[in-house]
Amino acid sequence: MEAATIQKLSNSFSGALRTFSYWIANGTVGLPLLEGIDYSCIFEEPSALEQAYAIFANVIEMDEVGIVCNAKYAEMRAAQYIRSYVDNSYKVEPEFEDWEIDLY
Template sequence: MQKLSPSFSGALRTFSFWIANGTVGMPLLKGIDYSCIFEEPSALEQAYAIFANVIEMDNEGVVCNAKHAEMRAAQFIRSYVDENYTVEPEFEGWEVALH
């Protein structure tokens, strides 16, 4: 049975730590209080879905784009809390899919 790679586990753990302590997506979210996503489970779910859908690994399971996946999730969070923010480029369907 296959397991998640240590590289992916580490990227997910780090992303979770940054979400929880308010430092995810710097500098995009610097000074922005996004704590409301902890009160709206579907918003937090969407941020994690974007992170998981965007992240890529090589054939050995080594994560290749953790910062990009984090930034795309941060863009969603910013758009959730700031109605004047526009995500660029717009999300594609595969990025926001809930599996």
């Protein structure tokens, strides 16, 4: 029986995740969509923050060598969720598909 090959996340994905986390934490994620919007309440509701990260991770795409191809789009989709969480009048366009919001 062959030993399983263990894969690590690519440096590109690791960098995209780190950058996304930095922007979430310092209040600058999803600009200009979240410009001037205080979304700090998501830090008090773990499931809201979890959902934003799930959307980012579900939407992000990498090529065959692990280079992230759509970090800004993944960030924007997560930002749309955050905006809809803090602003009931905001309508996500296009609406989220099930695969985007699944929690694994």
